[in-house]
Amino acid sequence: MTRSITIADLARQLGAPFGGNGDLCVMRACEPRDAGAGDLALAMDPRFADSLKEGGARAAVLWADADWQSLGLEAAILVGRGRLAMAGITAAFDAGIGLEDGIHPSAVIHPTAHIGAGATIGPLVVIGAHAKLGARAMIAPQVSIGSGVQIGDDALIHAGAKIAARAHIGDRVIIQAGAVIGSDGFSFVTVERSHVEQARETLGASVDAQGQAWQRIASIGGVVIGDDVEIGANVTIDQGTIRPTRIGHGSKLDNQVHIGHNVIVGAHCLLCGQVGVAGSTVIGDYVVMAGQAGAADNITIGSGAIIGAGSGVLSNVPKGRSMMGYPAVAMQTHIDMYKALRRLPRALAKLSRKDS
Known part of the structure; x- marks a missing residue:
């Protein structure tokens, strides 16, 4: 489904000023060179100004002090932080996942399950006994929701996700296709x-x-996921042995992340692709773990820590520390070690010449 919006309305949603024809409608967002007359060109950095000439856009989102008229545009929205503006722009043009309203007749819903007002349930969904679905939740085809699961308001569960018994999932949570929540x-x-x-x-x-x-x-402890959490495709989150595995409010897990049993992930963390966290490890708030980083079991990673890509964390990490390498050490220390390692062949060659 195509969506259209006026420049004035989009600027209002972004909280940004605009110039030119505010009644001009745009149908989609595009890179500058690909944009046509009905498109919104995204050129939030002066480096992309020349690309506007290669396309046919009449309107664009530009950097804060851009001279939009000199670029031949009929309208422009001016933003100070381009990547932040992207969040609002993509939300404005997001047409959703295309589910029809209501409950599809092929869905299998246990009589004791509670379905919140305005919830949408797609084909071949299975919902177990005493499960509870919040208001306006959207459940895509072939999702499995186990007995006793609680899912909050405005949740979005993509196709094929599996949510095992006893999981508690907060409001506005997004779970992508193929994720498994609450495996043993x-x-x-x-x-x-x-x-x-x-x-x-x-x-x-x-x-x-x-x-x-x-x-x-x-494993009988279940999983508890806070509000505004996003779970990527094919993520696996094990339920706790006795106490629940927990994911804090606002945290975002990228595709193929694995969270072991009893792990606690704090609020507003970013765990990037293929991160693995072993059982009973505690991760503080606002922690970032880059792609393919791993953490051993029964350790603590302090709030605000940053773990570089491919790093292996084998011991506790202090609050606010940036770590890198295997085993992970302070980032600057790792850089010094790497530089020293690269110098080794030359140093050994010098030593060999002296010995001869």
């Missing part, structure tokens, strides 16, 4: 102390390699 934790134990436990206690100095069978520890 990876918890096993041996009758006697295992060789893994021995290695951990002795740092590998004394290990009896005699094998033992692993016995399963069931």
